[in-house]
Amino acid sequence: MENISLLGCTGSIGTQALEVAALHPDRFRITALTAHSNAEKLFEQVRLFKPLFAALTSGECEIPADLKNACAWSFGPDALREAAALPESDAVLDAVVGMAGLEAVLTAGKAGKRVLLANKEALVAGGEMVTSVFGPLKDHRLLPVDSEHSAIWQCLEAAGDNLPEEILLTASGGPFRTWEADRIRNASVSEALGHPNWHMGSKITVDSATMFNKGLEIIEARWLFDMPEDRIRVVVHPESIVHSAVRFRDGAVLAQMGVPDMRLPILYAMAWPDRLNTGAEELDLFRVGRLTFEEPDEKKFPAMALARAALREGGGAPCVMNAANEEAVYAFLGGRISFGSIYDIVRYVTETLHAGKLRCFEDVRDCDGRARTLARERIKEIQ
Numbered sequence: 051m052e053n054i055s056l057l058g059c060t061g062s063i064g065t066q067a068l069e070v071a072a073l074h075p076d077r078f079r080i081t082a083l084t085a086h087s088n089a090e091k092l093f094e095q096v097r098l099f100k101p102l103f104a105a106l107t108s109g110e111c112e113i114p115a116d117l118k119n120a121c122a123w124s125f126g127p128d129a130l131r132e133a134a135a136l137p138e139s140d141a142v143l144d145a146v147v148g149m150a151g152l153e154a155v156l157t158a159g160k161a162g163k164r165v166l167l168a169n170k171e172a173l174v175a176g177g178e179m180v181t182s183v184f185g186p187l188k189d190h191r192l193l194p195v196d197s198e199h200s201a202i203w204q205c206l207e208a209a210g211d212n213l214p215e216e217i218l219l220t221a222s223g224g225p226f227r228t229w230e231a232d233r234i235r236n237a238s239v240s241e242a243l244g245h246p247n248w249h250m251g252s253k254i255t256v257d258s259a260t261m262f263n264k265g266l267e268i269i270e271a272r273w274l275f276d277m278p279e280d281r282i283r284v285v286v287h288p289e290s291i292v293h294s295a296v297r298f299r300d301g302a303v304l305a306q307m308g309v310p311d312m313r314l315p316i317l318y319a320m321a322w323p324d325r326l327n328t329g330a331e332e333l334d335l336f337r338v339g340r341l342t343f344e345e346p347d348e349k350k351f352p353a354m355a356l357a358r359a360a361l362r363e364g365g366g367a368p369c370v371m372n373a374a375n376e377e378a379v380y381a382f383l384g385g386r387i388s389f390g391s392i393y394d395i396v397r398y399v400t401e402t403l404h405a406g407k408l409r410c411f412e413d414v415r416d417c418d419g420r421a422r423t424l425a426r427e428r429i430k431e432i433q
């Protein structure tokens with residue numbers, strides 16, 4: 051039995067994790083649940099999964115009478131760390147969105163928990179620190195949930211001690227793949243939220259539209275697989291069937307395929323090294339018919355180059371980029387800036403603010419805070 055603390059239980063990844071956990075009650079027990087603000091959904095989940103600990107990270111709320119003594123309750127941002135270090139938990143599934151999840155990841159690692167990581171922003175902001183706490187991939191203490199990184203991991207598992215020459219990180223290209231640059235700049239919120247293949251939280255859906263998501267994933271791959279940035283190639287694959295691939299010295303390319311359904315990578319991380327039924331539909335290659343691959347259009351989607359530059363600069367540069375992007379995405383979602391301004395703001399902040407080496411969590415938090423302040427000022431200026 052694997053005891054799991056689930057951080058971000060009300061989101062897209064969180065609810066799918068609960069769905070697959072419910073399919074295998076003999077394998078998984080949910081020991082902690084944390085949500086940010088959706089109290090009603092959290093209460094419903096507490097009734098169903100009966101955790102030992104539950105928390106609402108945005109602050110205090112009224113607990114229904116039937117749940118008051120059902121488990122231990124906690125409120126406010128520190129609850130994430132409490133859930134991450136819960137003595138009864140073996141593993142922590144971090145499905146929080148944004149750098150807000152980083153401290154909990156570090157806490158879980160230091161408490162000896164295995165972390166199943168969907169929360170890519172945590173790794174982007176604190177990559178070096180996170181990898182130093184968890185050690186290399188082969189120690190299996192930090193397991194990827196992001197579909198591309200899960201695919202790469204599955205290919206590497208099959209390769210034994212053979213190291214890859216190159217990672218081929220696939221990208222759907224998002225909803226604006228075939229649009230002209232001018233039209234992309236003025237895309238509306240509902241257009242940006244219309245992802246062709248995946249139903250996800252709004253932040254990552256906008257990131258997929260700008261392709262900052264792929265930029266964040268290049269950085270995520272750099273840290274998870276200890277792979278230099280120039281050996282991580284992005285391949286646009288609109289069908290989202292090949293979830294990523296790895297090329298070896300002998301020319302062999304191993305790829306992992308499947309229907310685009312996050313339950314597979316989520317459950318793979320939860321049940322590793324076993325493969326369990328996910329409830330997802332089977333891949334029917336005859337129905338798919340054709341798989342296509344394209345070079346990314348870096349002119350239309352300059353976000354990836356910005357992420358590569360941040361990786362090459364090193365130190366706090368990826369943290370700065372991530373913070374500026376988080377601020378810009380929420381400003382866009384709130385109707386305060388145009389879609390095209392997301393990139394402009396991130397670029398402005400990364401060109402203006404150069405953070406040195408980040409030595410501890412407090413350094414990351416300060417760097418993140420400075421980048422957010424600058425991004426907010428810029429957002430006000432251009433509004």
Ligand code: NAD
Binds near residue numbers: 151168197251252253
């Ligand atoms: P979501 O917005 O649907 O859910 C986010 C969850 O985090 C919610 O439970 C919310 O309550 C919680 N949360 C939000 N802000 C918080 C804060 N400040 N402190 C604590 N908790 C907070 O997002 P999602 O789509 O489930 O994505 C979660 C993470 O997984 C992101 O980092 C995303 O990039 C990554 N991811 C998601 C998918 C997907 O298919 N949704 C795929 C790959 C990776």
Ligand code: MG
Binds near residue numbers: 198267
């Ligand atoms: Mg992904």
